[in-house]
Amino acid sequence: THEHFDAIVVGAGPSGNAAAYTMAQRGLKVLQIERGEYAGSKNVQGAILYSDALEKIIPDFRDEAPLERHVIEQRIWMMDDAGHTGMHHRSDDYNEDRPNRYTIIRAQFDKWFNRCVREIGVTVLFETTVTSLITDENKRVIGVQTDRDGNGIFADVVVLAEGVNGLVGQRSGLRRELRPEDVALAVKEMHFLPQEVIDARFNLKGEEGVVIEAMGTITDGMVGTAFLYTNRESISVGVGCLVSEFAKSGEATPHGILDRFKNHPSIKALLEGSEIKEYAAHLIPEGGFRAVPELVGDGWIVVGDAGHFVNAVHREGSNLAMTTGRLAGEVVANILGSCMTCTRDNLQTYVRQLEDSFVMKDMKKYKNVPRMLEQGGRHIMDLYPRLLNRSAQTWFRVDGKDKKSKESDILRSARQARGLTGLLGDAFKLARAWR
Numbered sequence: 001t002h003e004h005f006d007a008i009v010v011g012a013g014p015s016g017n018a019a020a021y022t023m024a025q026r027g028l029k030v031l032q033i034e035r036g037e038y039a040g041s042k043n044v045q046g047a048i049l050y051s052d053a054l055e056k057i058i059p060d061f062r063d064e065a066p067l068e069r070h071v072i073e074q075r076i077w078m079m080d081d082a083g084h085t086g087m088h089h090r091s092d093d094y095n096e097d098r099p100n101r102y103t104i105i106r107a108q109f110d111k112w113f114n115r116c117v118r119e120i121g122v123t124v125l126f127e128t129t130v131t132s133l134i135t136d137e138n139k140r141v142i143g144v145q146t147d148r149d150g151n152g153i154f155a156d157v158v159v160l161a162e163g164v165n166g167l168v169g170q171r172s173g174l175r176r177e178l179r180p181e182d183v184a185l186a187v188k189e190m191h192f193l194p195q196e197v198i199d200a201r202f203n204l205k206g207e208e209g210v211v212i213e214a215m216g217t218i219t220d221g222m223v224g225t226a227f228l229y230t231n232r233e234s235i236s237v238g239v240g241c242l243v244s245e246f247a248k249s250g251e252a253t254p255h256g257i258l259d260r261f262k263n264h265p266s267i268k269a270l271l272e273g274s275e276i277k278e279y280a281a282h283l284i285p286e287g288g289f290r291a292v293p294e295l296v297g298d299g300w301i302v303v304g305d306a307g308h309f310v311n312a313v314h315r316e317g318s319n320l321a322m323t324t325g326r327l328a329g330e331v332v333a334n335i336l337g338s339c340m341t342c343t344r345d346n347l348q349t350y351v352r353q354l355e356d357s358f359v360m361k362d363m364k365k366y367k368n369v370p371r372m373l374e375q376g377g378r379h380i381m382d383l384y385p386r387l388l389n390r391s392a393q394t395w396f397r398v399d400g401k402d403k404k405s406k407e408s409d410i411l412r413s414a415r416q417a418r419g420l421t422g423l424l425g426d427a428f429k430l431a432r433a434w435r
């Protein structure tokens, strides 16, 4: 006879940790399996943590979690080769008792979160890879096969929190292969600098932090974005572009784009003199709502990146991962707690709850964005940032020209660059994608 669990969770990222914690808290016997040496060992990046999603799982996480800085300023930049035009939002209101967003180092954060998971009673197997799902004669999932235990491990339900690749689900025929148009390849580096230097360069004190999100000519016309996050004693810098765009370009490399961003005149001085310590590459699911796979079936349920839950427009992923993990955990605990089985029908409650939450509402709101970028990406990433920066120069240079003529110059150069119908068409597409 084999040891039987109520639930097996595949993966110890934010979604798997949220699901495992939630189920154990409600009394279920949970096994979590992680291929890495420890939780977070595969996740070196610095990132933004959104408090709300974690607070709903561990209300007093601020007392113990390894947090870097709380975000008080957001900069959004449209870059051309020489500079940027942007929007900055900064407020002292973010210096609140329970800050809303933090920068974190994922390796440390995931490790801490997983310690909480173990402390609440979950059994965790590290350095173990789930290779496939075990099904019964009715195709119901009843357990997992790993690269360790030849006999398999059995449970009432398997929570697939395996991240963007979704290989276990794919191999078991629960989902199709990822399309290159639906994933971004992101690379990032950690640049170490003394805390005082970061504070001075970004006008910060105490534990305040700044986030820069940038797009424009740095990605060479490919659909992608760049970012810079201030940690306590390091700065995370990275770029990501759709895999399909790299394929189309043929010559652009993630590392080449990152170098371009780091050497951009608007960024270079911020990183001056830093010591680079980590380099990491990872995929981000960016296909949006239309790329969300089947989420539940008999004996299985999908959470986090494996379910394609990322809001690329707002750079949110870990919060969707934790929210989907928590909701899946609650639904499973309710089903098993009422002595029912985790059939597809019963697990549908999870899908309905997602639809009532910000998760699906936001995914649906931006469902046309990937298509818009597929069609008009080059203009959005290259032509408009150039136009915007040129217009800003026309406007701000004082050169004896009257302001009315400057306005006409700006309008004329926009019309020349894209044509009136092109401009109106783009505005229409943007409005439709934003709805």
Ligand code: FAD
Binding pocket: 010, 011, 012, 013, 014, 015, 016, 017, 033, 034, 035, 036, 039, 040, 042, 043, 045, 046, 047, 048, 049, 050, 128, 129, 130, 131, 161, 162, 163, 164, 168, 186, 187, 188, 238, 282, 283, 284, 303, 304, 305, 306, 309, 310, 315, 316, 317, 318, 319, 321
């Ligand atoms: P993951 O974190 O990928 O965890 C999956 C886990 O499963 C991994 O630990 C993996 O080792 C394990 N695993 C996979 N397959 C198996 C298997 N077969 N057997 C056993 N274990 C397995 N989100 C934000 O909210 N804010 C940000 O600032 C942000 N920045 C990002 C920057 C970059 C460069 C990238 C790549 C992503 C960023 N994201 C950000 C997105 C965020 O990282 C993800 O949405 C989030 O990590 C998803 O969590 P997850 O638990 O679903 O998947």
